[in-house]
Amino acid sequence: MYVAVKGGERAIDNAHAWLAEERRGDASVAELSVAQIREQLALAVNRVxxxxxLYDPDLAALAIKQARGDLIEAVFLIRAYRTTLPRFGTSHPVDTGAMACDRRISATFKDLPGGQVLGPTFDYTHRLLDFALAAEGEAPHTPEREADDAAMPRVMDFLNREGLIEEARPSDDVPPDVTREPLAMPADRALRLQVLSRADEGFILGLAYSTQRGYARNHPFVGELRIGTVAVEMDVPELGFAVEIGEIALTECETVNQFTGSKTEPAQFTRGYGLVFGQTERKAISMALVDRALRWEELGEDDVGAPAQDAEFVLYHADNIQATGFLEHIKLPHYVDFQSELELVRKLRREASADADGHQEAAE
Structure with missing residues (x-):
């Protein structure tokens, strides 16, 4: 039950002013620009x-600044702004096989066509604080690198040639749009992947970790993880053909999971899939693990009761904006609700006290 509260506008205005002051911080320190956040806090921008x-690095950086670094609040701002934007068309499915890769690794094959491309990663750092970064004005060292826009074959294709992994089943069906239609159960894989792609990274990471610890039948290998840019194309009715309207950065992860088989079907590995905006590899890997866990029924496996196997539990609790709204509303005024429960508790205590006194008198 929600109770409307009137008044207190002056206090609210003062709270907003105080928030703006706190967001700015010490005025003697130079203010962060949106461009600085976009370029130097790129991983936070990617998550938002x-x-x-919504793929817009400038708006995501602005939201992070406005939210004082609270990424969930920044996501809230971006989603709210997104609802004001008109939709003027639908792009073609992007071809991640033609991705211009900045990073491309495989944990299943050491030598593969196109090679392993380590790219920008924390994987090989020592996790020691670099106090040189505290010195201002130092130009970072940029290593020489050769641009390689050649298409890199998919690692999964190597397994697929021998029938060692389940074959991907593309569909021409138009999937529902979870940004415009409420989530409904049961959800097919296309809808589940949409929800997982924009789900809270921490929640999906925790579920993925649980599958590795035994709370689902999941033994994954990273078949391929690639990060880079892909072209976005859409049809222009006046021209009668598709044109490229821009490029976006994506992280794609395909996992090789435990094999399945039967008396009539030979053993073969199964797949998990993750695709996320920007360089967001922890999220993409987690998404692939949870995707695979949710596929237990279609692969004819047993439900072992793991949280990551429960589609309704996963999908309805993965959205951090819905979770935040439901959680934080309890700090808003609930005076009437509480007073009614308070009076009920007092009444129960009075009745209990009266019963106790009655028993005491009967005993005497």
């Missing part, structure tokens, strides 16, 4: 774009 379902 992914969970906000």
């Amino acid at each position: 774009m992914a969970e906000g379902s």
Whole structure:
């Protein structure tokens, strides 16, 4: 039950003013620009774009600044802004096989066509604080690198040639749009992947970790993880053909999971899949693990009761904006609700006290 509260506008205005002052911080320190956040806090920007379902680095950086670094609040701002934007068309499915890769690794094959491309990663750092970064004005060292726009074959294709992994089943069906239609159960894989792609990274990470610890039948290998840019194309009715309207950065992860088989079907590995805006590899890997766990029924496996196997539990609790709204509303005024429960508790205590006194008198 929600109770409307009137009044207190002056206090609210003062709270907003105080928030703006706190956001700015010490005025003697130079203010962060949106461009600085976009360029130097790129991973935070990528997360806000992914969970906000809007690819715009400048707007994501602005939201982070406005939210004082609270990424969930920034996602909230981006989603709210997204609802004001008109939709003027639908792009073609992007071809991640033609991705211009900045990073491309495989944990299943050491030598593969196109090679392993380590790219920008924390994987090989020592996790020691670099106090040189505290010195201002130092130009970072940029290593020489050769641009390689050649298409890199998919690692999964190597397994697919021998029938060692389940074959991907593309569909021409138009999937529902979770940004415009409420989530409904049961959800097919296309809808589940949409929800997972914009789900809270921490929640999906926790579920993925649980599958590795035994709370689902999941033994994954990273078949391929690739990060790079892909072209976005859409049809222009006046021209009668598709044109490229821009490029976006994506992280794609395909996992090789435990094999399945039967008396009539030979053993073969199964797949998990993750695709997220920007360089968001932890999220993409987690998404692939949870995707695979949710596929237990279609693969003819047993439900072992793991949280990551429960589609309704996963999908309805993965959205951090819905979770935040439901959680934080309890700090808003609930005076009438509480007073009614308070009076009920007092009444029960009075009745209990009266019963106790009655028993005492009867005993005497």
